[in-house]
Structures are given as structure tokens and as C-alpha cells.
Amino acid sequence: xxxxxxxxxxxxxxxxxxxxxxxxxxxxxxxxxxxxxxxxxxxxxxxxxxxxxxxxxxxxxxxxxxxxxxxxxxxxxxxxxxxxxxxxxxxxxxxxxxxxxxxxxxxxxxxxxxxxxxxxxxxxxxxxxxxxxxxxxxxxxxxxxxxxxxxxxxxxxxxxxxxxxxxxxxxxxxxxxxxxxxxxxxxxxxxxxxxxxxxxxxxxxxxxxxxxxxxxxxxxxxxxxxxxxxxxxxxxxxxxxxxxxxxxxxxxxxxxxxxxxxxxxxxxxxxxxxxxxxxxxxxxxxxxxxxxxxxxxxxxxxxxxxxxxxxxxxxxxxxx
Amino acid sequence: xxxxxxxxxxxxxxxxxxxxxxxxxxxxxxxxxxxxxxxxxxxxxxxxxxxxxxxxxxxxxxxxxxxxxxxxxxxxxxxxxxxxxxxxxxxxxxxxxxxxxxxxxxxxxxxxxxxxxxxxxxxxxxxxxxxxxxxxxxxxxxxxxxxxxxxxxxxxxxxxxxxxxxxxxxxxxxxxxxxxxxxxxxxxxxxxxxxxxxxxxxxxxxxxxxxxxxxxxxxxxxxxxxxxxxxxxxxxxxxxxxxxxxxxxxxxxxxxxxxxxxxxxxxxxxxxxxxxxxxxxxxxxxxxxxxxxxxxxxxxxxxxxxxxxxxxxxxxxxxx
Numbered sequence: 001x002x003x004x005x006x007x008x009x010x011x012x013x014x015x016x017x018x019x020x021x022x023x024x025x026x027x028x029x030x031x032x033x034x035x036x037x038x039x040x041x042x043x044x045x046x047x048x049x050x051x052x053x054x055x056x057x058x059x060x061x062x063x064x065x066x067x068x069x070x071x072x073x074x075x076x077x078x079x080x081x082x083x084x085x086x087x088x089x090x091x092x093x094x095x096x097x098x099x100x101x102x103x104x105x106x107x108x109x110x111x112x113x114x115x116x117x118x119x120x121x122x123x124x125x126x127x128x129x130x131x132x133x134x135x136x137x138x139x140x141x142x143x144x145x146x147x148x149x150x151x152x153x154x155x156x157x158x159x160x161x162x163x164x165x166x167x168x169x170x171x172x173x174x175x176x177x178x179x180x181x182x183x184x185x186x187x188x189x190x191x192x193x194x195x196x197x198x199x200x201x202x203x204x205x206x207x208x209x210x211x212x213x214x215x216x217x218x219x220x221x222x223x224x225x226x227x228x229x230x231x232x233x234x235x236x237x238x239x240x241x242x243x244x245x246x247x248x249x250x251x252x253x254x255x256x257x258x259x260x261x262x263x264x265x266x267x268x269x270x271x272x273x274x275x276x277x278x279x280x281x282x283x284x285x286x287x288x289x290x291x292x293x294x295x296x297x298x299x300x301x302x303x304x305x306x307x308x309x310x311x312x313x314x315x316x317x318x319x320x
Numbered sequence: 321x322x323x324x325x326x327x328x329x330x331x332x333x334x335x336x337x338x339x340x341x342x343x344x345x346x347x348x349x350x351x352x353x354x355x356x357x358x359x360x361x362x363x364x365x366x367x368x369x370x371x372x373x374x375x376x377x378x379x380x381x382x383x384x385x386x387x388x389x390x391x392x393x394x395x396x397x398x399x400x401x402x403x404x405x406x407x408x409x410x411x412x413x414x415x416x417x418x419x420x421x422x423x424x425x426x427x428x429x430x431x432x433x434x435x436x437x438x439x440x441x442x443x444x445x446x447x448x449x450x451x452x453x454x455x456x457x458x459x460x461x462x463x464x465x466x467x468x469x470x471x472x473x474x475x476x477x478x479x480x481x482x483x484x485x486x487x488x489x490x491x492x493x494x495x496x497x498x499x500x501x502x503x504x505x506x507x508x509x510x511x512x513x514x515x516x517x518x519x520x521x522x523x524x525x526x527x528x529x530x531x532x533x534x535x536x537x538x539x540x541x542x543x544x545x546x547x548x549x550x551x552x553x554x555x556x557x558x559x560x561x562x563x564x565x566x567x568x569x570x571x572x573x574x575x576x577x578x579x580x581x582x583x584x585x586x587x588x589x590x591x592x593x594x595x596x597x598x599x600x601x602x603x604x605x606x607x608x609x610x611x612x613x614x615x616x617x618x619x620x621x622x623x624x625x626x627x628x629x630x631x632x633x634x635x636x637x638x639x640x
Binding site: 081096099101117 | 387394411413
């Protein structure tokens with residue numbers, strides 16, 4: 001069983017690739033909820049929705065969020081009524097938030113609701129929130145402390161990030177905790193999501209980083225940086241603001257000591273000389289279409305399998 | 321200043337006619353909130369919305385509720401997700417409920433919110449909820465006690481009504497109470513709304529019936545029954561089930577002792593011989609279009625003015 005850790009668009013793409021390659025019982029996708037917030041009285045879980053919509057094949061590829069072919073009658077009317085319209089909710093997307101909010105108010109857990117909504121979309125693979133309790137990420141910036149969506153959507157990541165405050169003392173969801181302890185666990189794949197905004201909140205949950213490491217299975221990250229740029233989102237901007245090299249080497253620095261291997265793009269082949277203390281897989285990582293997603297998923301899964309075939313011995317050399 | 325009491329479609333039509341004829345400072349429309357309920361975590365005020373949408377000129381005349389030219393992407397998606405879809409909420413209409421719910425949660429009163437939403441629709445006339453506190457009407461039927469919308473929408477008024485339980489000990493909203501005491505009050509117009517479901521809940525509020533009567537201004541009702549039928553809604557069915565004559569005479573019986581005059585349709589002219597203890601205005605009351613609404617509004621306002629011109633003397637005779 002493979003445990004994938006995912007956040008937004010890039011993570012969702014690889015998660016979709018993994019779900020196309022692995023049967024449901026061999027994959028669980030644990031999703032960041034540090035971006036979750038209450039808006040218009042609704043509980044919104046952007047990363048869970050991005051993963052769900054992507055696996056369901058209905059994600060809006062143009063926008064990078066929401067549902068393909070979406071309509072905006074609700075939002076347009078809300079703006080006319082003087083309501084808040086900076087966080088745009090499509091008419092179909094809204095059904096997700098209304099139904100989630102109603103079920104939470106009825107006492108269901110986010111885990112149960114996420115599974116039910118995924119099931120309604122015909123998704124057989126497990127999509128698991130990292131936590132059932134709120135774990136809001138706070139962005140510290142040159143404009144002060146900002147709630148995550150205030151930074152990410154309202155301010156379009158314009159403020160200069162100076163640091164992140166991840167919610168302390170939050171337990172992983174029961175389902176996530178059970179996956180960490182699952183005897184069938186064969187590997188952890190850190191999807192090419194933003195390490196700071198999407199992955200660190202998962203690893204910051206009580207005991208998660210240590211318990212995953214203690215399992216002794218290969219932990220492999222896929223670099224979200226290709227040729228010095230993030231495919232989507234503010235990862236590159238944030239790394240630059242934090243004084244971190246905007247490169248696969250910078251990603252290696254970030255995860256060093258926790259991951260066992262890093263997957264980097266072919267265009268970053270030169271980084272092999274830079275990252276000498278970590279196993280590397282050099283392969284195309286840009287996911288433009290479904291074929292790219294499947295190929296990357298197969299490459300990463302193949303690497304995990306190779307790891308197990310090698311037993312306790314290290315894999316001979318980086319594929320370079 | 322005219323105080324109009326209104327409920328659903330028929331009441332909203334006359335309210336719109338009155339608002340076309342009277343300037344904003346000379347009209348206040350107090351609306352039933354006995355139908356209000358929580359659904360999908362949203363606070364829904366059907367009669368307030370019907371009056372607001374009608375005055376804004378955007379009411380859906382085909383459906384009799386909601387907004388003209390509405391789309392249903394939200395509702396269709398919610399049904400796909402397994403959510404409750406028996407109470408249909410259009411995409412634009414939904415903005416009203418989300419914004420109302422958000423503002424109520426933020427501590428604003430239903431009165432304030434209703435005024436703000438009416439203002440956003442460009443309505444200058446006052447639309448005032450009968451109460452800020454919940455005042456849910458319970459329908460007693462041959463299938464037991466039903467929450468109002470369970471009876472009205474989910475069961476499409478199919479159960480046989482045996483009685484109504486109006487919320488006890490609810491105060492009128494501060495704004496309604498102020499209107500009752502307003503020295504400028506010249507008359508009360510009971511719109512052709514369902515007497516049982518729309519008007520009685522208003523009159524059942526603490527002290528309302530007595531305080532309005534004590535003002536000594538003419539109280540005039542417009543019969544919602546024309547030629548033995550309700551123009552819209554279950555008024556005729558309910559009257560039959562309660563053993564009341566389905567006629568203007570039945571409406572006169574219902575309001576007797578409280579109203580000073582009843583407006584009946586020309587087709588019910590024969591009722592003049594039946595209703596001998598009450599002043600009557602016989603005039604066309606069917607409102608098919610805006611011209612009908614204006615004509616009825618002018619007829620009713622004219623009758624109120626005539627009352628005042630007549631001073632303490634009764635108006636000579638029913639217009640028959």
C-alpha cells in the first residue's frame with residue numbers, strides 16, 4: 001500500500017496518476033487541510049476538493065481549482081447583494097461546500113464526509129483529510145500575520161512571506177493515523193505539492209513526521225520545482241523570499257533527513273552533482289496530460305518497488 | 321402611511337402594486353416569517369423573498385417562487401452528491417440565503433438584513449419581517465404534526481389540515497412594533513394572502529391584533545378567494561378541510577370583528593347580500609399583470625382615503 005501526501009494542483013495530478021495505476025486497496029491519499037477555512041458560513045476544504053475533483057476527472061484545468069464547465073450565477077448574484085466575492089465559488093462547487101457544512105453540523109467527521117463525497121463522484125480510492133480537527137496555517141508576511149486564504153486568494157500571494165505558523169498540537173485524523181500504522185504500508189510518496197504550504201502542515205501534525213519515518217519504508221518526494229520554476233502556485237516565490245535556492249537542490253534541503261529519495265525532472269539533471277547525499281530519480285515530472293501523470297506515477301511506484309527488491313541494501317546509484 | 325400585511329404570491333403582488341402607487345415613506349410591508357426554516361444549514365425566509373423579488377421585478381412568475389430565468393446547477397450537483405433536493409434552491413436565489421445566513425450568524429437582525437437585501441435590489445420601500453425571533457408555524461394534519469415546509473413543499477399540501485399551531489409568545493420585530501405605533505399610520509391593508517398560513521401568524525404575535533385594532537385606523541382585507549377558488553396556493557383546500565365556506569363570505573367570517581372592510585372580486589358580487597355586517601368594496605381583484613396590481617392598489621388606497629374623508633361617520637354604503 002502506498003501512502004501519498006498531497007496538497008493542491010500538482011499533488012492532485014500525481015494522486016490522479018497513482019489512482020490510475022494502483023487499485024483502490026493499494027493507495028491512500030492524505031490531503032492537507034491547513035488551507036481549510038470558513039467562508040460565507042460554509043466550511044471550505046480547497047485541497048480536498050482539488051484532489052477529489054481531479055480524481056473524478058471534473059477538475060477545472062484552466063482555473064486550477066473548482067469544476068470544469070462551471071457556472072457563476074450564485075457568485076454574480078452574491079456580488080450584486082453586496083456579499084463577499086473575493087473567494088469565487090462556482091454553482092456546482094457550492095454544492096460540495098453546502099453538503100460538507102451541513103454534514104459537519106450534523107456531527108459527521110470531515111473524514112466520513114470526504115469519503116462520502118468521493119464515493120458520490122465514483123472515486124474508489126481513499127481520500128483522507130490529514131486531520132478532522134481544524135489546523136489552520138497562518139502566513140507571516142511583511143504585511144503581518146494573515147489567515148491562509150487572505151494571503152493565498154484575497155491577496156494573491158502578493159505579501160512577502162517571512163514564515164509560516166502551522167497549527168500546533170493537532171492530531172492526525174483517525175484514518176490517517178491508521179494508515180501510518182498499517183502493516184501493508186510499502187512506501188510514502190510526497191507529491192509535487194508546495195512543501196511549505198501543503199506538505200509541512202501534514203508533517204507538523206502530532207507525531208506524523210516521526211511515526212512515518214519510524215516505519216522504515218521508503219519516503220520519496222517529487223520535486224515541485226522544475227528548471228528553477230514552480231509549475232503552478234507560489235512555491236518558487238516563497239522559496240526566494242525565504243532565501244532558499246529555487247531548485248531541486250532547495251527542495252532536497254527542505255526534506256533532508258526525512259525523505260529517502262527525491263524525484264527530479266530531466267531538465268534538472270545537473271542537480272545530481274549538487275545533491276550527493278540523497279538518492280535521486282531523474283525522470284520527466286511535468287504533467288501536462290493524463291499520459292504524463294500515469295508515466296510519472298509508474299516511475300515513482302517502480303522506484304518504491306525497486307527499493308523493496310533491493311532489501312536492506314541501498315539502491316546502487318542515482319539514475320542519472 | 322399604509323401598513324400592508326403580506327405573505328406569499330398574492331400578497332406580494334398587491335404589495336408591488338402598492339409600492340408602485342405610494343412613495344416609500346407612505347408604505348411599509350410587514351411580511352409573515354412563520355414559513356421560515358433552516359435547510360441545508362441556511363436560513364430561508366420564503367415570504368420575505370417572494371415579496372422582495374416581486375417588488376424588485378425579478379420574481380419567477382411561472383414557478384410562483386424564486387427568481388426569473390433561474391439556473392439550477394447547484395441543485396443538480398447537490399442531488400448528485402446525495403444531498404436533499406426536495407426544497408429547490410436556484411443558483412441566484414441561493415445567494416440570498418447564504419448572505420442572510422452569514423449576516424444572522426454575524427449577529428445582524430433579520431430586519432436589518434431584509435432591509436439591506438431589499439436595498440441591494442433597488443427597493444426603496446420598507447419590507448419588514450413580522451418578527452426577528454423564530455416563529456415557526458406547525459401544521460396539524462391527518463398525518464400528524466408537520467413542520468411548515470414539510471407540509472407545504474415536501475408533501476405539496478397533500479395531508480388534510482386539521483389545525484395550525486402558531487408560535488406562541490413571539491414579539492413583533494422592533495420595526496413592526498414601531499410601525500404599529502407610528503402616528504402617521506392611516507390604514508392597514510391585509511393583502512390577498514392565505515389567511516391561515518400567512519396572515520394569522522402575523523396577527524398571533526404578542527399584542528399585534530389588539531394594538532392594530534386600537535389604532536382606530538381602517539383595517540381592510542382583500543379576499544384571496546375569487547369565485548370559490550384561490551388564485552394560487554392551498555387556501556381553498558384548507559378552508560374546505562376546516563369546514564369553512566370557500567368564498568368571500570368565508571373570508572369575512574375569518575376576519576370578522578377585526579377588519580373594518582373587505583375587498584371582494586366583481587365575480588363575487590352576490591356575496592354582498594351574504595356579508596351584511598361589514599363594509600365591502602367590490603372591484604376586480606385578480607392580478608394578472610402590473611396594470612391589475614396598480615388598479616387594485618389604487619382602489620384599496622382610495623377606499624382608505626374615503627374612510628378618512630368620511631371622518632368618524634361610516635361610509636354610506638357598500639359599493640355594490
